[in-house]
Amino acid sequence: DVKVTQSSRYLVKRTGEKVFLECVQDMDHENMFWYRQDPGLGLRLIYFSYDVKMKEKGDIPEGYSVSREKKERFSLILESASTNQTSMYLCASSPRTGTGDTQYFGPGTRLTVL
Amino acid sequence: AQSVTQPDIHITVSEGASLELRCNYSYGATPYLFWYVQSPGQGLQLLLKYFSGDTLVQGIKGFEAEFKRSQSSFNLRKPSVHWSDAAEYFCAVGPSGGYQKVTFGTGTKLQVIP
Numbered sequence: 001d002v003k004v005t006q007s008s009r010y011l012v013k014r015t016g017e018k019v020f021l022e023c024v025q026d027m028d029h030e031n032m033f034w035y036r037q038d039p040g041l042g043l044r045l046i047y048f049s050y051d052v053k054m055k056e057k058g059d060i061p062e063g064y065s066v067s068r069e070k071k072e073r074f075s076l077i078l079e080s081a082s083t084n085q086t087s088m089y090l091c092a093s094s095p096r097t098g099t100g101d102t103q104y105f106g107p108g109t110r111l112t113v114l
Numbered sequence: 115a116q117s118v119t120q121p122d123i124h125i126t127v128s129e130g131a132s133l134e135l136r137c138n139y140s141y142g143a144t145p146y147l148f149w150y151v152q153s154p155g156q157g158l159q160l161l162l163k164y165f166s167g168d169t170l171v172q173g174i175k176g177f178e179a180e181f182k183r184s185q186s187s188f189n190l191r192k193p194s195v196h197w198s199d200a201a202e203y204f205c206a207v208g209p210s211g212g213y214q215k216v217t218f219g220t221g222t223k224l225q226v227i228p
Contacts, residue, residue, distance in 0.1 A: 004157070035218075040123070042204060042220035043158075058215070090157060102148075103216065105157030 003027070004106035006091050012112045019078040021109050023091030030096035032074035033103065034058075034066060037088040049074055050096060081113045116141045116207050118219035126225040127195050135190040135222050137205030146208040147188040148216065149179055153201045161203075164188065175199070200226045 007022035025032065031050050035043040035058075045058030047066040055066050063085060067075045074093075078085055088110050092103040117140045127133055139145060146165045150158040162173025169181040179190045188205060202223045208216040 040220060042120075043218040045215065045217075048215065056215075092158075102160045102163065103158075105150075105159070107155070107157045 004091055004093055004104050006089075006106040006109050008109050009107060010110050010112075012114065013078075013081050014114055015082060017078075017081050017113075019081045019111065019113075021076040021078075021089055021091075021111070023074045023076070023093075023106055024072055025074075025093040025104070026072065027093065027095070027104070028071065029093035029104075030071075031094045031101070031103075032068065033092040033094075034064075034074065034076045035090045035092065036060070037090055037108070043090065046076065081111075083113050085111065086113045087111060116145065116209070116217045118205050118207050118217055120203075120205055120219035120222050122222045123220070124223045124225065126227060129197050129226050129228055130194050133190075133192045133195045133199070133224070135203050135205075135224070137188045137190065137219060138186050139188060139205070139207040140186065141207055141209075143209075144183075146216075147179075147181060148206040148208065149173065149177070149188075149190050150204045150206060150218075151175075151201050152204065152221075158204060161190070195224075195226055197226045197228070200224055 004025045033048040034046040049055045049068045065077045090108045091106040094101040094103045119138045148163045149161040152158045164171045164181045202221045205219040206216045
């Protein structure tokens with residue numbers, strides 16, 4: 001079974017703090033993704049990565065950065081957390097075969113910024 | 115640009131009743147289409163997907179969906195709902211090649227009553 005793990009289920013941070021969200025997958029997938037999920041807005045793509053050290057902006061990259069130094073790990077960084085970044089963050093991975101690949105999701109990190 | 119519309123934010127059905135969740139998409143060519151389910155406190159799990167061939171797709175947990183190109187729809191159905199089906203359901207559309215940047219709908223929350 002594919003397993004995607006996220007470093008924390010719940011996180012509380014203060015405004016202005018630097019926040020790291022970690023995601024690890026164990027299936028040697030090329031693609032990895034970070035989404036945020038908000039009520040009524042569904043899932044919105046923040047960043048994705050299709051290879052080590054490669055990244056592409058998603059639909060809402062402002063205020064975020066990412067790092068992918070190893071194939072299995074994809075980190076989301078909030079350089080200076082703000083209250084409007086309070087949300088559920090979901091990580092996903094998928095293989096890259098070009099045939100409508102399934103994304104496998106982690107359980108999510110619920111981040112609260114005070 | 116690709117987009118997905120799920121017109122129903124919340125649906126309530128009785129256990130044992132049939133279910134249909136609506137999904138309309140916008141995409142210039144033949145898309146990949148997905149339905150994911152998110153149980154409370156969990157990440158998303160793939161129910162089924164369509165990318166070619168038979169327009170009626172069978173998935174897990176007794177779900178099926180039908181791709182109708184003329185209506186740009188991919189509605190999810192189940193003949194008899196179980197209490198454990200209570201969850202949030204997301205329709206998604208992706209391109210038929212290249213990097214897997216999938217666009218998700220805003221979700222439909224299903225409540226099942228006895």
